[in-house]
Structure formats: C-alpha cells, structure tokens
Amino acid sequence: MKNGKSGTIVRYNRWAYIFLIPFMVVFIVFQLIPLVNTIYNSFFEHYMSGLKEIGPNFAGLANYGELFKGGDLLKYFGNTMIMWILGFIPQILVSLILGAWFSDPSLRLKAQPFFKTVIYLPNLIMASAFSMLFFTLFADTGPINQLLTGLGVFKEAYSFMSHVGSVRGLVAAMNFLMWFGNTTILLMAGMLGIDTALYEAAEVDGATSSQVFTKITLPLLKPILIYVMITSLIGGLQMFDVPQILTNGSGDPMRSSMTLIMFLNKHLFSKNYGIGGALSVCLFFITSILSFIVFRINNAGDN
Amino acid sequence: MEKKEKGLSVGTRRTIAYVVLAIISFLCLFWFYMLLINSTRSHAELGRGFRLIPGGYMIANLKGMLNGTQPILNGLLNSVIVATCTAALSVYFSTLTAFAIHAYDFKLKKPLFTFILAIMMIPTQVTALGFIQLIRKMNLMNSFIPLIIPAIAAPITFFYLKQYMETALPHELLEAARIDGASEITIFNKIALPIMVPGIAVQLIFTFVSSWNNYFTPALVLVDNDKKKTLPILIAMLRAADFLKFDMGIVYMTIAFSIFPVVVVYLLLSKYIVGGVAVGAVKG
Numbered sequence: 001m002k003n004g005k006s007g008t009i010v011r012y013n014r015w016a017y018i019f020l021i022p023f024m025v026v027f028i029v030f031q032l033i034p035l036v037n038t039i040y041n042s043f044f045e046h047y048m049s050g051l052k053e054i055g056p057n058f059a060g061l062a063n064y065g066e067l068f069k070g071g072d073l074l075k076y077f078g079n080t081m082i083m084w085i086l087g088f089i090p091q092i093l094v095s096l097i098l099g100a101w102f103s104d105p106s107l108r109l110k111a112q113p114f115f116k117t118v119i120y121l122p123n124l125i126m127a128s129a130f131s132m133l134f135f136t137l138f139a140d141t142g143p144i145n146q147l148l149t150g151l152g153v154f155k156e157a158y159s160f161m162s163h164v165g166s167v168r169g170l171v172a173a174m175n176f177l178m179w180f181g182n183t184t185i186l187l188m189a190g191m192l193g194i195d196t197a198l199y200e201a202a203e204v205d206g207a208t209s210s211q212v213f214t215k216i217t218l219p220l221l222k223p224i225l226i227y228v229m230i231t232s233l234i235g236g237l238q239m240f241d242v243p244q245i246l247t248n249g250s251g252d253p254m255r256s257s258m259t260l261i262m263f264l265n266k267h268l269f270s271k272n273y274g275i276g277g278a279l280s281v282c283l284f285f286i287t288s289i290l291s292f293i294v295f296r297i298n299n300a301g302d303n
Numbered sequence: 304m305e306k307k308e309k310g311l312s313v314g315t316r317r318t319i320a321y322v323v324l325a326i327i328s329f330l331c332l333f334w335f336y337m338l339l340i341n342s343t344r345s346h347a348e349l350g351r352g353f354r355l356i357p358g359g360y361m362i363a364n365l366k367g368m369l370n371g372t373q374p375i376l377n378g379l380l381n382s383v384i385v386a387t388c389t390a391a392l393s394v395y396f397s398t399l400t401a402f403a404i405h406a407y408d409f410k411l412k413k414p415l416f417t418f419i420l421a422i423m424m425i426p427t428q429v430t431a432l433g434f435i436q437l438i439r440k441m442n443l444m445n446s447f448i449p450l451i452i453p454a455i456a457a458p459i460t461f462f463y464l465k466q467y468m469e470t471a472l473p474h475e476l477l478e479a480a481r482i483d484g485a486s487e488i489t490i491f492n493k494i495a496l497p498i499m500v501p502g503i504a505v506q507l508i509f510t511f512v513s514s515w516n517n518y519f520t521p522a523l524v525l526v527d528n529d530k531k532k533t534l535p536i537l538i539a540m541l542r543a544a545d546f547l548k549f550d551m552g553i554v555y556m557t558i559a560f561s562i563f564p565v566v567v568v569y570l571l572l573s574k575y576i577v578g579g580v581a582v583g584a585v586k587g
Contacts, residue, residue, distance in 0.1 A: 241519070
C-alpha cells in the first residue's frame with residue numbers, strides 16, 4: 001500500500017523532470033540534431049561550385065576518402081599538434097614549479113594573491129584581440145622590431161610573419177601565456193590536497209625539496225596531471241582564434257600554421273558540407289575518445 | 304645535483320621564487336602595457352620608434368576610432384547584449400538543472416547526471432556544420448538568438464554549480480520549506496538561488512567572459528550586416544583589411560577597447576575569479 005509520505009515524495013520528484021526540460025530541449029535542438037545532421041552530411045556529395053549548388057547526392061564514404069587524400073589533413077593535424085606541444089611543455093613545467101612554490105608552506109611567499117591575479121589575467125583576454133595585438137607588436141615595422149633593431153639584436157627588421165618557426169612560436173607563446181595561470185591554479189589545488197603528514201615525514205627523514213617534489217608530489221599528482229594534459233589536448237585540437245587572426249586565416253607561411261579547426265572553418269564558409277561533415281565527424285571521434293578518458297579519471301574516485 | 308640542492312636554504316629558494324615570479328609577471332603584463340602606451344600615441348609617433356611612456360593622443364585615437372569605418376560602438380553594444388543575455392540564461396538554467404539533479408530522487412537521476420557529464424567535452428565546433436544549417440532553416444541567420452539560447456544547455460556550468468550545491472544547499476532546508484507549504488518553483492527561486500549566489504556569481508563572470516571573447520560561432524552566424532557584428536568579428540575584419548592604410552594609433556585603440564573592459568572587471572573581482580577556478584574543476 002502506498003502511504004501518504006512516499007506519495008508526496010513521488011509528487012515532489014516529478015518536478016525533477018519538469019526542471020530538466022529546458023536543458024534537454026535546448027540540448028536536443030541545438031546540439032544533438034546538429035550533430036546527427038553533421039554526421040548525415042558527411043555521407044553526401046554536397047558543395048558549391050561557384051554559385052551552383054552540387055548535390056546532395058549520396059556518396060557513401062567518398063568524402064572521407066577525399067578528406068584523407070593528398071595528406072593535407074595529416075599536415076594540419078601535425079601543425080595543430082606541434083603548436084599545442086610547443087605551448088604545453090613550458091605550460092606544464094612552469095605550472096608545476098609555480099604550483100609547488102605557492103603551495104609550499106615553508107616558503108611563505110608574500111603577495112600570492114597579486115601573482116595569481118597576474119598569471120590568470122591572460123586567460124580572460126579575448127583570444128582574437130590578443131592575437132591581433134601580437135600581430136601589430138611583431139609586425140615588420142612594429143614596436144618589437146623597433147626595440148630589437150634599436151638594441152642591435154637584429155641588423156634589420158625580422159619578418160616574424162613569414163617564417164615557419166616564428167609564427168608557430170608566437171601561436172605557442174600566446175597559448176602558453178593564456179593557459180599556464182589556469183593550470184597553475186588547478187595543480188596548486190591538487191598539491192594542497194596532498195596529506196601534509198607525508199611532507200612532515202619526508203622532512204624528518206631529511207629529504208631535500210627536489211626529492212619531496214619528485215618522490216611525493218609528482219606521483220600523487222598523477223591523476224590531475226593526466227586530467228590537465230588531456231583537457232589541454234582537447235583544447236589544443238580546437239585551436240582556432242589565435243592562428244586564424246594572426247595569419248588572417250591563411251595559416252601562412254605555406255599553411256604551416258593551419259590548424260584542423262581553421263581547415264573546418266574554411267569548408268564551412270565555402271559551404272563544402274560533405275567534406276566539412278567528414279572532417280567534423282573525425283574531430284568528434286578524436287575528442288570523444290579523449291573525453292572518455294577524462295570522464296574515467298573524474299569518476300575514478302567514486303569506484 | 305642532489306648535494307647542491309641540499310645546500311639551498313629556504314631564504315635562497317624564496318629569492319629564486321620571487322625572481323622567477325617577477326619575470327613571469329613581466330611576461331604576462333608587458334603586452335598589455337605596450338597596448339596601453341601605443342593606444343595613446345599617434346600614427347607618426349608609433350612609426351618613429353619604441354617608447355615606454357604614454358603619448359598625448361588618447362582622446363584623438365578614441366575619436367578617430369569612433370568616427371572610423373568600423374561600427375565599434377555597435378560592436379560594443381552587440382557584445383554586451385549577447386554576453387549579458389548568455390550569462391544570465393546559461394547560469395539560471397544551469398542552476399535549475401543542477402537543482403533538479405541535486406534536490407530530487409528519481410529513476411533517471413544517475414543516468415541523466417552521467418549523460419550530462421559525458422557530453423561535457425563535445426566541442427561546439429564539431430557540430431557547427433549541422434548547427435549553421437539548422438539556423439539557416441530556422442531563418443535565424445544574423446540574429447543573436449542562436450548565440451544566446453543554446454547556452455541554456457551548458458554542461459560545464461551545470462557541473463560547477465552541482466558541485467557547489469552539494470556543499471551549499473542542505474536537503475533539510477528544502478524539506479523545511481515544503482512543510483511550510485512552499486511550491487517547488489518558489490523553493491528554487493526564493494531559497495536555492497539566493498543561497499547559491501557566490502557560486503552563481505563566479506559562473507556569471509566566466510560565462511560572460513567566454514561569450515564576450517567568442518569568435519568562432521558568431522563569425523558563422525552574424526555574416527551579413529556589419530552593424531550586428533560583435534567585437535571579436537570586428538577585430539578579425541580589422542586584421543583582414545589592408546593593414547598599411549590604417550592609422551596604427553586607432554588600431555591599438557580598437558584592440559584596447561575590446562580587451563580592457565574585461566581587464567577592469569577582472570581586476571575588481573579577481574579574488575572571486577581566481578578562487579573559483581579550482582572549485583569543481585577536478586573531482587575528489
């Protein structure tokens with residue numbers, strides 16, 4: 001028999017479904033339907049030839065074949081990864097050191113709120129405006145060249161925008177500046193969560209600060225480090241604003257800084273629905289696998 | 304190496320830490336300082352060389368920017384409208400979704416929570432193609448609606464607020480309100496929302512800033528009318544235009560105009576923002 005109390009609880013709980021309606025409706029309309037539609041598009045020949053629309057005609061996996069043909073996709077994937085790694089390595093190293101210093105009670109660093117505020121600042125800056133700023137500062141006649149030629153470092157202005165290394169380096173530097181503060185704060189939170197008794201025991205045993213760092217902090221930080229790495233990799237695969245603005249969408253010199261999403265963006269603007277769809281599906285699968293790993297890490301504590 | 308390390312006293316390590324922190328702070332701030340200085344100098348002054356002190360052309364550059372070919376004030380207004388509506392809707396409905404999962408016991412509670420976590424990392428770019436086709440079919444191209452409404456389903460905002468709710472909103476409080484005869488909608492609006500204000504404030508700021516800075520989706524949706532474009536698109540148009548014809552003082556002023564509103568808000572609220580980053584980011 002249903003008693004009064006459980007009856008009212010059931011009546012209350014019905015509200016959960018009502019409150020979930022907005023999220024679910026918006027998710028289905030603006031994310032799920034577009035996703036299904038994107039996958040559907042990837043199997044059709046559908047593009048613009050001048051002003052004429054070709055298709056949609058069912059094409060099976062032809063778009064995927066077309067996408068992988070010629071090696072452009074691999075080249076752009078390589079560009080994206082190179083620029084991500086160039087930014088990520090200094091990011092993780094600096095963040096580990098800063099995190100260790102901020103969370104080390106024996107150092108008693110003063111002005112911590114100031115430093116944290118400063119290092120987090122670039123994360124909130126509009127990436128497109130930041131990239132535009134770097135473009136103007138590093139232009140051939142820009143202030144950085146004026147400074148470096150003035151100091152005698154260069155004999156004549158160095159054209160940062162026409163060398164592969166400097167364009168990739170600038171993109172990586174901006175990504176580093178924008179993300180190391182965020183990573184520092186995450187790692188620091190992880191470090192503060194480590195049982196202080198471990199550090200006290202190490203101190204009694206006469207361990208040096210570098211031994212404490214490599215033998216205690218790093219191993220215990222491993223789950224957070226993996227989390228940071230994979231979320232950064234997912235972010236890296238989405239790299240767009242910075243190289244897009246810096247190179248005006250060209251990915252020059254010689255498409256060496258063209259990322260996967262810049263490539264996708266080109267297809268979207270020229271209404272290449274078939275190839276664009278196939279590229280989206282590939283990106284979707286890569287990020288899904290990576291997300292699944294993050295998801296498992298986040299839920300590891302529950303099991 | 305090991306022996307050397309042992310010799311380092313706390314004082315030495317502290318000094319190294321301060322020096323490194325000073326260098327890194329310089330690396331973070333230098334660009335914005337340059338931007339500030341250059342936006343106060345005239346085109347001719349900028350051509351003459353690198354300077355560290357401000358010039359006297361701030362007002363002139365500001366006027367030049369406002370009277371220029373780009374509808375910067377429209378851009379500012381559009382960005383404010385889109386970011387404010389996005390932040391308000393996204394945070395209100397994310398709190399509501401978090402409340403539904405937190406406050407009730409229902410059959411699909413666990414599967415739905417897992418589902419939302421699972422879709423958290425899907426980037427908007429991979430569904431952009433289908434999204435734009437849908438928006439075109441709905442006749443919503445060049446409208447702000449496709450930039451604002453989708454933010455109602457924001458799994459990351461939801462996750463943060465759900466984590467926050469676990470510590471901030473005890474079930475006993477909800478029970479007490481029910482005994483007093485409050486409806487579930489009243490309980491959410493009058494009890495849960497006010498208690499969640501600190502967490503909501505953090506997410507309002509984050510959502511506002513990410514919408515303010517967003518370039519990819521607005522650039523696909525707001526294509527035809529320059530007066531309806533947001534600031535990041537205007538910045539991209541500035542980059543795409545023939546650069547040498549521009550007054551560089553005005554270019555710097557335009558960049559500063561897009562960046563500094565967020566910097567000012569950030570500096571005023573940095574205590575809450577920096578503190579809010581780590582919470583809810585990593586579970587356990």
